[in-house]
Amino acid sequence: MGHDGTPPFAFIPDVDGRATLDRADRLRADSAALDRLWADARVVLLDADGRALADDDGMLAAPTGRELSGGNGGSGVSTFLGLDDDGQAWFSLDAARTAFVAPRTVDLRSAGALWPQREAAVFAEARALQHWHLRHRHCGACGTGTEILRGGWQRHCPGCGLDHHPRTDPAVIVAVADGERLLLGRQASWPARRWSVIAGFVEPGESLEQAVAREVLEETGLRVERCQYRASQPWPFPGQLMLGFDAEARGEPQPSDELEQVAWFDREAIGAARQRDLDDDGEGVLLSPPLSISRWLIERWWARTPGGASRG
Template sequence: MPWAALDRADHLRHDPVALGALWAQSRVLLLDADGQALADAQRMPSTPRGEQLSEGPGGVGAATFLGLDPEGEAWFSLEAALTAFDAPQRIDLRSAATLWPAFPASVFAQARAVQHWRNRHRFCGVCGSPVAMQRGGWLGVCGGCGIEHYPRTDPAVIVAVGDGDRILLGRQSSWPERRWSVIAGFVEPGESLEQAVAREVAEETSLRVRSCHYLASQPWPFPSALMLGFIAQAEPDEPRVTEELEEARWFTVEEIRAAQARDDAAMDDGGPLLSPPISIARWLIEQWLARACATASSSGVR
């Protein structure tokens, strides 16, 4: 899963003088309290220069240094309420992921994830004292006990489960009507990724995974997950759902192709819908489909 990304430039985070020098000509992504980005009238990113906002990145780590783009231009993120700058639109991350080019969308994802962590770690979880941000906004230091706090990422497995001819998809009651997707869940303490795959599939569908292997990952800052994509083989039994899923069932190659065509044509004929194209869930479904078609073609040649 290729993603456009900034050079995080970790060596600059500990150098407030260098960050201050970059600020004036940097691009700044402004986020409101709900994590939405300020955007222009066309809902494209509104990224003022640092000099349009203030004389510097701010005291006590107000701005977060995100990194350098391929041209060497610095990028920061900042709470919009800390400035007098405004823009006509606000856009959430899911919408931006479908509307914006890959690079600014990835910057937004990074900024949103760090904002979520910072907003929930204003006070130390050990002693309750206020936490001050350092290293360009990537380190919180407790003013009481001195313990250091770093941004966290929650690993989650997401898996396309097949039985040789079909793929297993499930749906939650909170999803849009007729939406189906692959199985996913968070990795638990002391658990390997392979164990997490087998456990999640068993917990949600009562099916036994025979084998699995890793394919790719996708950062998923809703609010702070890293989705680790697998493909797996399971016993061809009928799934039995628990409270986590409303329904789960096997889909054939023909059904997945029809769902793809339905999505590509924006056609609403009442049939099943797949995960959005921006998600690793959809990519995993397409990987399974490509492999299933290749296997069928190979078998036909023989």
């Protein structure tokens, strides 16, 4: 379960990390050790669109390195993801590099909703790294083609000597309340009827709290009175880290360039929106999907609002 008894959702692991791999940084520079692990390792295969190969039921199809290459190596062109609780290694590899065939492919959002949490987290790690590799084949400083090092966690430029490492972009996401109501907005590009809490990227030279205050002001016209950090969620679409906050603000919100609509919702309106997850009447507000930290923040507000938990 998540904080305050709310249901767990993909990509937010248990606080003790049981839902994630041991990233095993100590092994990344040891190519001999990675080669030894390869034969018995499970390998996540991704197509050119970042979808994972899956079985007939849509679950992860992760063959061993031996099944892919007869145990004769392969770690040199793959990315080392880490070790599970049993010490088994996990790698990811572009599916085009193998002859392995699977009946289906699954996108990351679907996997996050349907797969076991650890496998979804492994897929998320693999997809984020694939995206980074695709965009760093050449050095951003001199244009020379880069070389892959450290089990896929570093690209080195032989031209100017610059080392490149995977990047994660921090973004704040905030449930703004005025004591009795929750603030939600929607972008024009979102699916019809979809509403969510406020979010935006952290800018250079800015603290997380400053980013919360700026984003809420820019998107809604409201000034945050106070905010508090609650939880985080890796969001590999393609490489963000969502940092969740609760905040307080008062006043009448105004739409902006970012949000075509923004409004306060009381607990009755949020309750009706929650019910549509089970019985959509085709009208009214739809909330963020359960796999997102946005929904977790909404559920947390609901549980802490008088009457909310008992009416859920």
